[in-house]
Amino acid sequence: MKLICSLTSPYARRVRVLAYELGIGDRLKIQVVRPRESSDFLWTINPIGKVPTLQLDDGSSIYDSLTICDYLIATYSPEWGIKQQNNFWEYRTRLSMLNEMSDAGTQARRLLIQEPPQQQSADFQLSKIHRGLAHIENTWISLESEISLVSIGLGCTFDWLLNRFPEINWVSSCPRITNWFNEFKLRQSMEKTQIPG
Numbered sequence: 102m103k104l105i106c107s108l109t110s111p112y113a114r115r116v117r118v119l120a121y122e123l124g125i126g127d128r129l130k131i132q133v134v135r136p137r138e139s140s141d142f143l144w145t146i147n148p149i150g151k152v153p154t155l156q157l158d159d160g161s162s163i164y165d166s167l168t169i170c171d172y173l174i175a176t177y178s179p180e181w182g183i184k185q186q187n188n189f190w191e192y193r194t195r196l197s198m199l200n201e202m203s204d205a206g207t208q209a210r211r212l213l214i215q216e217p218p219q220q221q222s223a224d225f226q227l228s229k230i231h232r233g234l235a236h237i238e239n240t241w242i243s244l245e246s247e248i249s250l251v252s253i254g255l256g257c258t259f260d261w262l263l264n265r266f267p268e269i270n271w272v273s274s275c276p277r278i279t280n281w282f283n284e285f286k287l288r289q290s291m292e293k294t295q296i297p298g
């Protein structure tokens with residue numbers, strides 16, 4: 102199976118990290134594309150043209166990132182992370198919030214590189230991320246103890262924010278997430294999928 106992705110996408114990284122955590126990292130062939138530039142191939146297997154897209158050996162494809170993760174867990178390790186899904190709707194809501202935070206960050210970046218930069222609109226998007234992080238900092242009680250799609254999603258989103266917005270001091274506003282992340286990023290799955298410098 103082949104993962105069509107970009108190496109900087111936080112959505113694609115969560116799939117790659119999960120694959121390593123499930124012990125199938127080496128079975129996932131990686132094909133890097135730039136979805137906004139040369140997308141003819143991507144469009145034939147995913148009409149929405151986004152990464153990550155998983156192409157199976159029979160030619161069929163699966164997207165988006167959460168659906169790909171569900172597929173990998175169901176196919177290769179159905180028991181993995183099952184304890185963390187005890188409160189299923191809380192679990193799914195957390196995953197959705199992480200997606201929305203990455204979406205807000207992507208929009209903020211686009212607004213900031215416009216000429217002239219759309220600072221007010223970008224700040225509105227960034228405020229969603231700040232509120233999301235504060236919510237996680239204060240209410241995700243099981244953060245330190247669990248490895249699940251949620252913790253993988255948070256690790257990938259947080260690292261992406263540190264990389265994409267180095268001018269923002271994320272660390273001072275969320276010491277608990279930072280402490281957790283400093284340990285989480287040492288996992289082999291995170292080290293093997295580091296964002297290229």
Ligand SMILES: N[C@@H](CCC(=O)N[C@@H](CS)C(=O)NCC(=O)O)C(=O)O
Nearest residue numbers: 110112136150151152153165166167
């Ligand atoms: N909800 C999607 C979001 C994926 C996404 O937005 N990927 C970006 C790259 S980080 C993309 O492909 N952008 C191209 C586009 O917007 O057309 C997922 O979780 O997979």
